[in-house]
Amino acid sequence: MSPKLKAPKKAEPKPENAQNSKAAAAAPTAVVTKIGSIKFPISAAFNYSLESIRKRFTRALITAFSVLLGIAFMVTILTMGTILPSVGQVPPAQYQTWMVIIALLVCGVGIINSMLMSVTERYKEIGTIKCLGATDTNVLEIFLIEALLLGMLGGVIGSVAGWVATIVIFGIQFSFPAVLTGANLLPYVTYIAEGIGIASLLSVAAATYPAVYASRLNPAEALRYEI
Numbered sequence: 001m002s003p004k005l006k007a008p009k010k011a012e013p014k015p016e017n018a019q020n021s022k023a024a025a026a027a028p029t030a031v032v033t034k035i036g037s038i039k040f041p042i043s044a045a046f047n048y049s050l051e052s053i054r055k056r057f058t059r060a061l062i063t064a065f066s067v068l069l070g071i072a073f074m075v076t077i078l079t080m081g082t083i084l085p086s087v088g089q090v091p092p093a094q095y096q097t098w099m100v101i102i103a104l105l106v107c108g109v110g111i112i113n114s115m116l117m118s119v120t121e122r123y124k125e126i127g128t129i130k131c132l133g134a135t136d137t138n139v140l141e142i143f144l145i146e147a148l149l150l151g152m153l154g155g156v157i158g159s160v161a162g163w164v165a166t167i168v169i170f171g172i173q174f175s176f177p178a179v180l181t182g183a184n185l186l187p188y189v190t191y192i193a194e195g196i197g198i199a200s201l202l203s204v205a206a207a208t209y210p211a212v213y214a215s216r217l218n219p220a221e222a223l224r225y226e227i
Helices: 016-026 042-055 057-086 094-121 123-131 136-174 182-215 219-224
Strands: none
Touching: 042 057, 042 136, 057 094, 057 136, 057 182, 094 123, 094 136, 094 182, 123 136, 123 219, 136 182
16 A cells, blocks of 8 residues: 655744734834933033133233223222221212223223124134034023133232222321221221122123123034134
């Protein structure tokens, strides 16, 4: 008897879901990422401002010097107003107060001009950091912190210099014990603190427009800009 031939088994159809799952496993997986901005803390803006002042030290020194002169003049007039009545002299005339206000206004205009020139020189730099992820707020912080540092530097030196110069001049003229009385010490400290505060506020206020202008620059246009 001839051996019986077995009929070949029919291949069972694989489930469609299994085939789809294998195809999906073999295909490359698409990764969807959410694009966001780089974190730029206030400490980084502070360090960036310090580095900018160091690189442009001459221009920063000129800006701080303009603040220094205005604040020194203001503290001098205020200190004279305390010293002269205590030694039986007539205090400074009212017009000298207006001279102080005009000097501070001129100082503010100088800060605006200096900061605008700084923005113009740093177009490519601004465009670069904005392309790297810095936001408008980050650029605004950088310029305002830079102005604040320059204002505080000029305010501290100007206040102390104006007060010391006034004390030395009137101390030689009338005597140092008459000028440095206990009742006058608190007004002196107040004048120095006011000088530092006004210098800081004036610098930030004057730098607001240049800082806003810098923060609104288009990165592509800023990178194409040629001085």
